Amino acid sequence: MLVGDSGVGKTCLLVRFKDGAFLAGSFISTVGIDFRNKVLTVDGVKVKLQIWDTAGQERFRSVTHAYYRDAHALLLLYDVTNKASFDNIQAWLTEIHEYAQQDVVLMLLGNKVDSAQDRVVKREDGEKLAKEYGVPFMETSAKSGLNVELAFTAIAKELKHRSMKLPNEPKFKLHDYVKKEVRGSGCCRF
Numbered sequence: 001m002l003v004g005d006s007g008v009g010k011t012c013l014l015v016r017f018k019d020g021a022f023l024a025g026s027f028i029s030t031v032g033i034d035f036r037n038k039v040l041t042v043d044g045v046k047v048k049l050q051i052w053d054t055a056g057q058e059r060f061r062s063v064t065h066a067y068y069r070d071a072h073a074l075l076l077l078y079d080v081t082n083k084a085s086f087d088n089i090q091a092w093l094t095e096i097h098e099y100a101q102q103d104v105v106l107m108l109l110g111n112k113v114d115s116a117q118d119r120v121v122k123r124e125d126g127e128k129l130a131k132e133y134g135v136p137f138m139e140t141s142a143k144s145g146l147n148v149e150l151a152f153t154a155i156a157k158e159l160k161h162r163s164m165k166l167p168n169e170p171k172f173k174l175h176d177y178v179k180k181e182v183r184g185s186g187c188c189r190f
């Protein structure tokens, strides 16, 4: 499930992942909730992701609350060009703790890093906040595609690992995987 303030790029991130395209132009806010499916092959196993795109607007909050309980994973987004969306992350985390399952897979994403000239939230600030709450973090761009596939693949890997629970398989650590992959991807050019 994708959550975060209105306009941070949740729908665009999902469309980029699903269709490999960017929705340029006018911004059409999501009404309530929407979903799309995508099948990924992770370590030779097919993982079907049903991805719920929620409305960030306050007036739809009671609708989204109802969906938290059934979510296996949450991608919490802010917009690196919008300080308020970053400042609101703590409030989103409070909601998540209140409504989602205790063991929900959670990842923090700072989106729109292609807009370097408009950036107001530094990468280090995102990293610091994520560290404080013990959640994996990466910066993304639905526009350029940076780290989009990686974010969803990391989630799929964690979910696959959890559902299969093979006794001899070493424990998959989402945090370490994300750190290693982001470091290797040349992500920090923005």
Ligand SMILES: Nc1nc2c(ncn2[C@@H]2O[C@H](COP(=O)(O)OP(=O)(O)OP(=O)(O)O)[C@@H](O)[C@H]2O)c(=O)[nH]1
Binding pocket: 004, 005, 006, 007, 008, 009, 010, 011, 012, 013, 023, 024, 025, 026, 027, 028, 029, 030, 031, 054, 055, 056, 057, 111, 112, 113, 114, 115, 140, 141, 142, 143, 144
């Ligand atoms: N430059 C840039 N713009 C983006 C990016 N992602 C989204 N946008 C723009 O940001 C605006 C909002 O994107 P949406 O994906 O509709 O935002 P949302 O979070 O789904 O918004 P709600 O449905 O209201 O919750 C649109 O004008 C997009 O074109 C990005 O990675 N880079």
